[in-house]
Amino acid sequence: MLDLQQTVDHVLLLAERSGLKEVDALIERDEALEVEIRDGKVEKVEQSTSLGLGVRVLRNGKTGLASTERLDTNAIERAFQSALENSDLQDPTEVVLPEATNGLADPESLGTYNSDLEKLTSKDLADLGLAIEASAKNADDRISTIPYLGASRNSSEVLLVNSKGTRYHQHNNSVGAYCGALLQDGEARKTGMRFWNQRNWNPDAAQRTGEEAVRKGADLLKAQPIPSGKLPIVLDEYVAPRLLGMYFGAFSAESAQKGMSRLKGKLGEAIAIPELTLLDDPHRIGGNRSRLLDAEGVPPQPLPLIENGEFRNFLYHVESGRKGKHTSTGHAGRNYTGGVSTRTHNLVWATSDSTLEQLCRIPEECLLVTQLEGAAGCNPISGDISIGVQGFLYRNGARVQPVDSITIAGNFFELLKNVRAAGNAYQPNLTHLFIPALLVEGFTISG
Structure with missing residues (x-):
């Protein structure tokens, strides 16, 4: 050999x-x-x-x-x-x-x-x-x-x-x-x-x-469902990257060219809160997807997908770049058995000064989500979110009860516009999704 x-x-x-x-x-x-x-x-x-x-x-x-x-x-x-x-x-x-x-x-x-x-x-x-x-x-x-x-x-x-x-x-x-x-x-x-x-x-x-x-x-042993309705939600630093990670394919130029991204035609438009900058960083030290060349040999550079709330860049590999009259941004992914597809590097959502507990004190009442259950109701193309969760009900900043047997429903593209605050830390394990805890409005809870 x-x-x-x-x-x-x-x-x-x-x-x-x-x-x-x-x-x-x-x-x-x-x-x-x-x-x-x-x-x-x-x-x-x-x-x-x-x-x-x-x-x-x-x-x-x-x-x-x-x-x-x-x-x-x-x-x-x-x-x-x-x-x-x-x-x-x-x-x-x-x-x-x-x-x-x-x-x-x-x-x-x-x-x-x-x-x-x-x-x-x-x-x-x-x-x-x-x-x-x-x-x-x-x-x-x-x-x-x-x-x-x-x-x-x-x-x-x-x-x-x-x-x-x-x-x-x-x-x-x-x-x-x-x-x-x-x-x-x-x-x-x-x-x-x-x-x-x-x-x-x-x-x-x-x-x-x-x-x-x-x-x-x-902590969840005595969990019970809560009444249906609209309620602010805090996604903890483990849940936020797992949930949002299902939807970042929308930033692929290849998906847009195939009519499978709601971001098609929206470059330069405001798609998120003005405070949000989402960076694709291929050079982040220790990141799980850090690399100097993509799978086609193109050197990627740090690239803002969202900057101050505005949609700035699609992700391109060589073929999607030539179709879109754009140079490759170095986002080709590939394994040895297959062809090229679009792949993000390390996605970085900036932290703030608020701890997880402080996020839970901002609204009068909120649901802290600490666990997701299945993803069959999540559609990465439409952005629809419908997923079972477990967590804790907070009222006036205090934990009231553990919660299970409920579903939260919303939309990824609306979530980007309804983030009220971000946490001060990323989950500690190796990852390519550096997303802190998020306080989000606009979700519906079904008990």
């Missing part, structure tokens, strides 16, 4: 032999080590590795794709030939390969890789998992069982080359843990779930995952 560099070099050699001027190759490698814990014992240790090569050929105005998970010369040559043959079956496209970018910084400057994490063993992860379980069990005597508990180490590697001289190699890794604890008090049962995911090994911080999971479940 060839190594990664030998593999992509062989693809470029095949391109040269075939007289092709526009060929690229993408290799992805993912490795994971996970330990699951149950009742004070290691229940499962699982180690997995995936590796694949994607070849893209541009010929006669058409694009051909093929992939292989074997990196020997025969498999690479078969994939290259398949890409050639597949190109003949496609409709003409607007795709051209970008020229190579000179003077790139070292991808290590992005802070997405910590070599020390590669030294963690299954015993390290097992010890962490057992400590989390012990702390969870000691946190509350109403624990019935802890059905979900584990710790893992994950790493990924991507290598992109093309026949224009691009060669980009980036590593990412992380360590994480999770705990789901089921609590019971009489007939009431609730599961509290908490995750921890970082690029620094900190067992003491990770151990608190168990206590936090138990506390989350315990």
Whole structure:
């Protein structure tokens, strides 16, 4: 088997032999080590590795794709030939390969890789998992069982080359843990779930995952629905990015060109509160989607999607850019098995000075949402939101009762205009959605 560099070099050699001027190759490698814990014992240790090569050929105005998970010369040559043959079956496209970018910084400057994490063993992860379980069990005597508990180490590697001289190699890794604890008090049962995911090994911080999971479940044990009606809502710093993250596809130029974005034709218009600037930042240190080149080899730069409430930019890859007579903004996403799509980098919504508790004191009455349940009623094209939630009712700044068995309904595009305040912190885990807690008006609650 060839190594990664030998593999992509062989693809470029095949391109040269075939007289092709526009060929690229993408290799992805993912490795994971996970330990699951149950009742004070290691229940499962699982180690997995995936590796694949994607070849893209541009010929006669058409694009051909093929992939292989074997990196020997025969498999690479078969994939290259398949890409050639597949190109003949496609409709003409607007795709051209970008020229190579000179003077790139070292991808290590992005802070997405910590070599020390590669030294963690299954015993390290097992010890962490057992400590989390012990702390969870000691946190509350109403624990019935802890059905979900584990710790893992994950790493990924991507290598992109093309026949224009691009060669980009980036590593990412992380360590994480999770705990789901089921609590019971009489007939009431609730599961509290908490995750921890970082690029620094900190067992003491990770151990608190168990206590936090138990506390989350315990706080909701006596939850009841509340009457239907309109009520201000506070989305906490975990829920806000998860909910809003379903709708950012509206900023894709590709979606607008296909008639699948309500933002089509609205560049320069006010679409949000004047205080909102939403930035796509590909260079944020430690961000989960930080990178110096996108999946086509285009260097992205920080780009405001919304600036002072006005819609400023769509996101483009090469093909959507050429269709829209716009240069690529460096927002091509791709894995080795598929074609190019539009992908955001790190989205950053600015924080303010208000804590979560202070946000809950602003309205006379509000619902603090701390958990989402399903997303079948959420439509990323229309922006409609209809989703089950759990949380807490606040009145005059004080927590009145835990709440469940309710649905909140609204619209993403209206939400942008109805944000009253933002929190002062992002959720602490690794993410590409840096969105603080938000106080929002205009939602309807159905009990």
